[in-house]
Amino acid sequence: QVQLVESGGGLVQPGGSLRLSCAASGSIFSINAMGWYRQAPGKQRELVAAIHTGGSTIYADSVKGRFTISRDNAKHTVYLQMNSLKPEDTAVYYCNPCLWGNYYRAGRCAPVYDYWGQGTQVTVSS
Numbered sequence: 001q002v003q004l005v006e007s008g009g010g011l012v013q014p015g016g017s018l019r020l021s022c023a024a025s026g027s028i029f030s031i032n033a034m035g036w037y038r039q040a041p042g043k044q045r046e047l048v049a050a051i052h053t054g055g056s057t058i059y060a061d062s063v064k065g066r067f068t069i070s071r072d073n074a075k076h077t078v079y080l081q082m083n084s085l086k087p088e089d090t091a092v093y094y095c096n097p098c099l100w101g102n103y104y105r106a107g108r109c110a111p112v113y114d115y116w117g118q119g120t121q122v123t124v125s126s
Helices: none
Strands: 004-005 010-012 018-024 033-039 046-051 057-059 069-073 075-084 091-104 105-111 120-123
Touching: 004 091, 018 033, 018 057, 018 091, 018 120, 033 069, 033 105, 046 069, 046 075, 046 091, 046 105, 057 069, 057 105
Parallel strands: 010 120
Antiparallel strands: 004 018, 018 075, 033 046, 033 091, 046 057, 069 075, 091 105, 091 120
């Protein structure tokens, strides 16, 4: 059974930072790239960042230089360090294993599962 548990969201002022975590089932984590996605109200879900099992990373243009994705293979956890947050980063953030190189809207790591966890809300507001 797929388990994806996101955490670490919250309310932060513009310019602030948050670190998101996603704990995944070991069986799916070790063999897949992992992606962070987000969905803002009234918008489609989009790929924010992804990390290959070998450590290569990709980012949406809107977050390059501000967000950093990383993974701890021993803990089956993927992280998203978000700095210099902007109001437009406000969204529910989700993780999912993803198919490296496969298009998902404007990104290139398509989610493996139709199942999504509960997500974690990030709100950037003064």
